[in-house]
Amino acid sequence: MSLQDEIAANLERTKHKEAEAEAAQQELDELRTRIAKGESTGDRIRDYVIRKIGFRPSADAFHKELSALEQRLAGMTGQFGLLIEKEYREANHASCTRTFGHERTKLTLFVLSGEQLALNFDGWKEQLLPIANTAEYDSDRYETIRALKGADVDFLRMVSFLARASAGSYRAELLIGDQEVHAWLAADDQSYQPSKSLYLLRSLADAVGRPLQDAPVFTECVAKEREECLKKLHKACGDRAVHRHQLETISRHRRDYIGEVASAIEKLRTAVQHIRELLDDAKSLGLDDPLVTELRKEYAPKKEPSA
Numbered sequence: 001m002s003l004q005d006e007i008a009a010n011l012e013r014t015k016h017k018e019a020e021a022e023a024a025q026q027e028l029d030e031l032r033t034r035i036a037k038g039e040s041t042g043d044r045i046r047d048y049v050i051r052k053i054g055f056r057p058s059a060d061a062f063h064k065e066l067s068a069l070e071q072r073l074a075g076m077t078g079q080f081g082l083l084i085e086k087e088y089r090e091a092n093h094a095s096c097t098r099t100f101g102h103e104r105t106k107l108t109l110f111v112l113s114g115e116q117l118a119l120n121f122d123g124w125k126e127q128l129l130p131i132a133n134t135a136e137y138d139s140d141r142y143e144t145i146r147a148l149k150g151a152d153v154d155f156l157r158m159v160s161f162l163a164r165a166s167a168g169s170y171r172a173e174l175l176i177g178d179q180e181v182h183a184w185l186a187a188d189d190q191s192y193q194p195s196k197s198l199y200l201l202r203s204l205a206d207a208v209g210r211p212l213q214d215a216p217v218f219t220e221c222v223a224k225e226r227e228e229c230l231k232k233l234h235k236a237c238g239d240r241a242v243h244r245h246q247l248e249t250i251s252r253h254r255r256d257y258i259g260e261v262a263s264a265i266e267k268l269r270t271a272v273q274h275i276r277e278l279l280d281d282a283k284s285l286g287l288d289d290p291l292v293t294e295l296r297k298e299y300a301p302k303k304e305p306s307a
Contacts, residue, residue, distance in 0.1 A: 028054050045070065048119040066117060072176045073115045073130065079178045080205070080215065081129070083108040088169040103139075109204035110134040112176070135207035137200050145200075147207040178217045185221065198225060206284055213286050226287045229278060233291055236275045243268040275299070 028050075035047045049063045085106040114130030134148040175181050185197055198221060205212040213222045247264040276299060282292045 082175040107137040133208040240271040
């Protein structure tokens with residue numbers, strides 16, 4: 001066969017393959033339309049996979065992963081779910097020959113509102129997981145807690161671990177239910193201190209409207225943290241008393257030492273600020289103690305006198 005004949009034959013095969021691909025795409029579009037109108041294969045997850053990715057080689061694996069995920073949702077309505085994402089990020093500085101980096105940690109806590117995957121299509125943000133309220137902690141966002149509304153959450157990202165849980169420097173883990181979240185908290189293998197993990201989880205739980213003390217599995221954790229908070233309050237009150245005494249002594253006997261007075265005032269101010277922060281923690285923990293009650297009265301906002 002001459003070169004010209006081989007080229008002609010190749011072009012013919014290419015046209016045939018393109019025609020087959022176009023026909024297959026038309027058939028897939030028709031199937032998707034029928035499913036969208038209410039027809040079903042008898043498997044709602046299979047219907048979703050067909051609409052989402054068609055009949056790609058990865059379709060069966062995707063179906064199995066989603067089915068396994070839905071099985072984990074059984075009996076979890078009203079409980080926590082937690083997505084843990086970690087990614088190592090490198091930073092190159094022009095003035096330095098070395099490469100620096102840090103690990104970004106992202107925690108997304110949510111309350112489950114059902115036992116089935118949502119499997120609905122809503123633009124590019126699909127609410128795949130049945131979620132009521134969501135809050136997020138991002139170590140790269142000044143370590144703040146953000147409460148998110150449903151429309152503001154990228155739910156596709158929340159299940160991206162299915163495809164890339166171990167891709168490169170990225171690692172992700174999805175925890176479903178109070179027991180799994182509690183086990184993660186108790187493992188003490190986080191890259192940050194366990195006490196900070198508990199603080200973050202409690203702050204996230206407050207943000208989603210389900211305080212940690214409302215979840216029975218966390219009762220012991222909360223009880224220990226209340227005890228620790230009360231110890232810190234007693235110590236802070238002791239520090240405050242010491243600094244008050246120092247300030248009174250300096251003011252009474254050493255009026256010419258302005259620098260010492262200013263230092264004592266600053267130490268007292270710091271102690272008071274620490275007490276206020278601990279009172280916020282006590283409120284979040286639902287801590288009921290006579291010392292807390294007394295301090296709340298002492299540091300309650302002053303009412304403006306009526307005109």
